[in-house]
Amino acid sequence: MMQPTAEITKIYFADRAKVDPREITSFNEMPQILEDLKQIRDDLNALKLPGTMKIYLYDNFPYQHYLVVDGDDEHGKMLYSSYIYGEKRANCPVTEVYRYGSLDLYQRHWKSLQAIFANAIEV
Secondary structure (H helix, E strand, C coil): CECCCCHHHHHHHHHHCCCCHHHHHHHHHHHHHHHHHHHHHHHHHHCCCCCCCCCEEECCCCCEEEEEECCCCCCCEEEEEECCCCCCHHHCCCEEEECCCCHHHHHHHHHHHHHHHCCCEEC
C-alpha cells in the first residue's frame, strides 16, 4: 500500500482527480483502510494456517497492484493489475500468472515487486 502520509501519494491522487474529482480526497481514507487491513491480517494470522499475510507501505508511484501467493516457490502464483489512467482501479483488468507456466513474465513482475519491497516498510 502507498504510504498514506507520503507526498507522492498526494500527487498520485491529485493526478487521478484530473479525471475523477472524487479521487482528490481518496488519500484521506487510507489510514482507516490500513487499520482495516491490519485487523484482517491479525485475524488471519491468528488462525495459525500455513503462511502469513503481510502488509507493506511504500512511497513509489504505483504502476500496478499485486497479489502474490508463495512468490518464491516453484508453484508461486501472482495476480497483477496494471493501473489504467482514467479508469477506476477496480475496473482495471487482472492477469493471473504462474511461475511454472510463464517464468519470463512472472520473473519480470516479481523483479518489479522486489524493487518495491527494497524500500518498503512492513507494518
